[in-house]
Amino acid sequence: MQIGNCFRCYPTPAQEKVLLQWIGCQRFIYNAKVQEDRYFRTFARKSLQHTGQFAAIDQQYSQFKHPELTPWLSEVPSQLLRNGAAKWMQAYSRFFAGLAGRPTIQAKYGK
Template sequence: MQIGNCFRCYPTPAQAQTLLQWIGCQRDIYNAKVREDQYFRTFARKSLQHTGQCAPIDQQYSHFKTDLTPWLSNVPGSLLRNGVVR
């Protein structure tokens, strides 16, 4: 029984550079969402518990695309969205 397929790719140097940039941008979004989640969990422990609400869980990343991060506009949205979810 075959469970999955294993593929190996050999990108050109330009493709490898693009992939590394995309992975770095995804890592940046993931780290930003982790910091945001830590902030909301701290905030939730201190004050949201008094109101009976939970900390928000969202999958938005568009507020990280600003003038200070122009490199995020060159990355496909599906990659950034996957970085937010994981």
């Protein structure tokens, strides 16, 4: 039973530049979610417990799309940014299931 096909693509240098930009934006969202989680676990947890609220674990990423601070995120398709937040949520759910450690910052590596 054939499930799918695997194709090798050879992007042009311009396409390669765009793809690397998109990958970087997705990594930015993932790392921002990791940093946000670290902030809530260290500082805000103590103050939010007094009000009866807890830090939300969700896939929202719109707070990182600021027109002045990160205008380059508006140039990228929103599905890629949503995918970065979904990957963070998937890593966090694996942590809660005991299958992996807490999500950590992804470093840029490779070409």
